Amino acid sequence: MNLTRNLLAASLLLLAACNGTENPGTDTGSSAPTVPLLSYTVGGNLPHDTSSFTEGLSFYKGQLWESTGEYGESKLLLTDLKTGKALKTVTLDSALFGEGVVIVNDTIYQLTWREHKVLVYDVNTLKKLKELPLQTEGWGLTTDGNDLIASDGSSNLSFYEPGTFRLLRTQGVTENGNPVSNINELEWVNGYVYANVWGKDDLLKIDPASGQVKGRLDLSQLTARAKSLYPGADVANGVVYNPDTKKFYVTGKNWPELYELQFAF
Numbered sequence: 001m002n003l004t005r006n007l008l009a010a011s012l013l014l015l016a017a018c019n020g021t022e023n024p025g026t027d028t029g030s031s032a033p034t035v036p037l038l039s040y041t042v043g044g045n046l047p048h049d050t051s052s053f054t055e056g057l058s059f060y061k062g063q064l065w066e067s068t069g070e071y072g073e074s075k076l077l078l079t080d081l082k083t084g085k086a087l088k089t090v091t092l093d094s095a096l097f098g099e100g101v102v103i104v105n106d107t108i109y110q111l112t113w114r115e116h117k118v119l120v121y122d123v124n125t126l127k128k129l130k131e132l133p134l135q136t137e138g139w140g141l142t143t144d145g146n147d148l149i150a151s152d153g154s155s156n157l158s159f160y161e162p163g164t165f166r167l168l169r170t171q172g173v174t175e176n177g178n179p180v181s182n183i184n185e186l187e188w189v190n191g192y193v194y195a196n197v198w199g200k201d202d203l204l205k206i207d208p209a210s211g212q213v214k215g216r217l218d219l220s221q222l223t224a225r226a227k228s229l230y231p232g233a234d235v236a237n238g239v240v241y242n243p244d245t246k247k248f249y250v251t252g253k254n255w256p257e258l259y260e261l262q263f264a265f
Helices: 003-015 220-229
Strands: 041-047 054-060 063-068 075-079 086-091 098-104 107-112 117-122 128-133 141-143 148-151 156-161 166-172 183-189 192-197 202-206 213-218 236-242 247-252 257-262
Touching (some): 054 141, 054 183, 054 247, 063 098, 063 107, 098 148, 107 141, 148 183, 156 183, 183 236, 192 236, 220 247, 220 257
Parallel strands (some): 054 098, 054 236, 098 141
Antiparallel strands (some): 054 063, 063 075, 075 086, 098 107, 107 117, 117 128, 141 148, 156 166, 192 202, 202 213, 236 247, 247 257
């Protein structure tokens, strides 16, 4: 793919959607504050494998890892960022549906959807070390550097102990006091959790201490672009931050591209 041509097209496509810093809202008579709509620009677009039903993304030591879903098709992938091609692949048992993934201290944690299992691997050998029990469904997964943070499709963020997956605490996510359900793929960036909302084009900025939504990115223009390039593209799902390069990326299930977003984190 021609990066310059695609970048120009993406930037033009997003111009109308990304030219404000806040959602001005309307006066509905409510005293509840309006959650800011965060503006962004597309800094670049990279290839993404359209066969990947993306469930989770994670950078670790400069390398991009991806977990994909669907029964009989779920995988754990070490992916080449520039080409979108898999460098290493672990194929999950057909009875498992892969979900969120994160790496801590050379250990990979991969959630499964309804199987109540966390798959644990050595990042260097990709040998499966063990399976840990999970009481809820597995959706998204990230880390604040100490705890593992997971979603289960509800309005909760659950904090777990690495190594054991012992539940430490649960934090409800709210917007103006109302629970936000279907919290999905997660990424920790500069003290906030960024979360996809399943079935929507919303990317939420969440304060993990209070659970309050502090901002929202509208990814609808990116979804439209992905579907125009590949009709089989599904919903937006996939958010990842590279702490080494300070770059932020989003994609979706079966999307043909991974987008680098530039905005005030």
